[in-house]
Amino acid sequence: MRPFRSDGLPWLRVILRSTVGEVELTTVTSADGFVLLDGVTGLGIPKRSIESTPLPAAHGSVLRSQRLDETDMYLPVSIRGTDPDDVAQKSRRLEEVLAVASDEPVEVQVTAPKTDTTRRRYAYYVEGLEGALGGRDSHYTFRHIPLRLRALDPIWLGVxxxxxxxxxAPALKPFLSSTSESLEERRNLIADPSMASLDGKSIAGGQGQVVAGGYVGDTALQITPNPGAESVTVVLQPSPIPLGAITTASLYVRGAAQARVDIEQWSTFGSTVLGSETHTLTAAQWGRASVTQTRTATGSSVQIRAVLTAPAGGFTGPVLVDAAMLTTGTTVHDYFDGSTPVTDGWVHSWEGAPNASVSRAVRGMAGRNIPFLPVVLASxxxxxxxxxxxxxxxxxxxxxxxxxxxxxxxxxxxxxxxxxxxxxxxxxxxxxxxxxxxxxxxxxxxxxxxxxxxxxxxxxxxxxxxxxxxxxxxxxxxxxxxxxxxxxxxxxxxxxx
Missing domain, CATH: 2.60.120.860 (Jelly Rolls)
Structure with a gap:
């Protein structure tokens, strides 16, 4: 097992966690002094037991059942310290976390930075803390512990x-009424308004990551510009837009420095720029950029391109982008998606999978008059x-x-x-x-x-x-x-x- 990657970072981290605390084991020496040595086993696919019945009049057998077995994990740990007392104190800390005198399981969390995966399972201490003084397993500034844990449920849990x-959604409508406009509806044609699908993805001029603290108080797409980048570009594909429809696009941006934001909506048929506006937004607060356009090309598709240009001197930090919206008409509505709470009588819902589909906002008939046969059907x-x-x-x-x-x-x-x-x-x-x-x-x-x-x-x-x-x-x-x-x-x- 190679202890570190070519960039010097650990390629594997193992955290042992219980109600007492946690200990982090890495393949690179750390300040905590718990080093994961070569020879780790039990972190891969568990063994499988198969029950079968021999065929009485033919070769072979038939499967009766199969299951994954409980799994032992072998973690050779080296505890490093400044002197024997320091090593002994760290050993005691490991003993406490493993809860060897109780029935409490230990959470084993494995993180592989290169593949960006974090998974966990629960296990019980089996052996390894018997103690060793002198020889190859113990010295003035270190102690080697052949730690063995057993996971009764061998499955690893992810996110x-x-x-x-x-x-x-109320779906209110008048029945046999002369007031046909009593139901108001809007649709946000952006299928991924929070842009969560761009998490971890390479974006032209930078890298995207979804972080807490979005415009609507949830999450936002944080774009870290590449070194020396003069701009970063985010491309969104909205739901199909009818030919001739007037649409208004908007999204919110907050940057580490002042930035110029262009939202350009393109028809891929001939790459025609349908509309573009430039907005200068401040670094300290969210600002909204918007543009209105009309689709004119038959057989084309529309995309929204947001270009964030660095100020003089380049980017000084990441840029946050959130709350993308595309609605029909020339009015820039307040932002909404299917997770937005009921506001001013507007009820919001997803038309499909949350944060991966179009959302709609509906407002019923409060305050409106129905002059004929006021019977209202409400779902x-x-x-x-x-x-x-x-x-x-x-x-x-x-x-x-x-x-x-x-x-x-x-x-x-x-x-x-x-x-x-x-x-x-x-x-x-x-x-x-x-x-x-x-x-x-x-x-x-x-x-x-x-x-x-x-x-x-x-x-x-x-x-x-x-x-x-x-x-x-x-x-x-x-x-x-x-x-x-x-x-x-x-x-x-x-x-x-």
Whole structure:
């Protein structure tokens, strides 16, 4: 095992973490003094046990079952210090973190900086801390520990994903009324308004990374310009725009120095610049750049190109870009996407996958008059398809939370036909946990299995999510715009890096 990369940085970091604290092991000597030596095993794909039955009248056998076995991890650690007392204190710290006298598991987190992966599993201390003085395993300023841990669940957990939330849109409309304009609707045609898909991607003139502290208080795309770069360019592909439609694009920018921002919308048919405006924005606060254009070329597609030009002297730091929006018409509306809370009567929702689809804003009929037969039809049903794309090697177990009010909740996995139905109304948040050895449904006041009685036997599938796209359908009646459906799950991998 090569202890370091060509740039001198560790190619592997292992963190052992418990309720007491944590110890970081790296392949390069650090100030903490815990060095990971050659010979590490158990961080890759676990062993698999296969049960089979011999065929009575033919060669070979047939598979009965298979499972991944519990896994031992061997971590040869060298503790470095200034003197024997220093080494002994660091050894004691490692002993405390490993919780050798309790049943508490230790979180083993593995980070590979080169591949930008961080994964974790839970394990128990087995051996290695028996102690060694003198010889090859101990000296004045070091002590070698052949640490062995055992993971009963061999799967590695990756990032915790939280798609959603999904909430009801009122879909109000007059019935047999002479007022046809009583329903207002806007659509943000940018499928990725937070630009999260550009996280970690190379951008013309720089590198993109999604960070906290966006314009709307969530995240933003931070662009770190390349050394000496005079500009960086972000290209967005909106949803198809009708021919002749007047559209207005805008996004928010904040830079480490003053920058010139051009938003140019191009027709790829002949590379015609349809519209461009230049804005000078300050470094200390968010500023919005916008442009209005009309699509004119038949058979063309439209892209939005934001060019951020460095001031004199070059960039002095990263530039933040967020809240991209493209709407029809010449008015620059307030920014919204499907995750924006209800504001001034406007209800926002995603038309597909959150942060990967067009979003819409709808405002109902408050304050409007319907002069003839004032019958209003209003949808109070959350019903629609959700596509959850699971990354990883193994199935993921979702944890659902559903905010009240609502009734007759139905979750369907369209790929397998599995269904989970919760009958009746509920007035507080429901949590549905599908993780193995948990499989529970509860509310803050009903947490002892009472709700299991409201799940029919033929619709009691606490289904999981398979790697790749999972098409799910959610239905709930009696909902309001405040009713939300959320889920979260941990990515699951066979290897630690």
């Amino acid at each position: 915790t994903r939280v798609p959603g939330p999904w909430r009801v 109070s049903t959350v019903q629609g398809q959700i596509v959850v794309d699971v990354q990883g090697d193994d199935i993921a177990y979702p944890v659902w939370t559903i905010d009240a009010p609502g009734e007759d909740l139905l979750l369907i996995h369209e790929g397998t036909g599995e269904q989970l139905f919760v009958e009746g109304a509920f007035t507080e948040q429901i949590t549905i946990d599908t993780r193995p050895q948990v499989e529970d449904i509860r509310t803050p006041t009903l947490s002892n299995g009472e709700l299991m009685e409201r799940i029919p036997i033929d619709k009691a599938d606490f289904f999981h999510l398979r790697p790749g796209p999972n098409r799910l359908r959610v239905s709930m009646v009696g909902a309001t715009p405040q009713s939300e459906i959320n889920l979260r799950y941990d990515e699951r991998f066979l290897a630690g890096y």
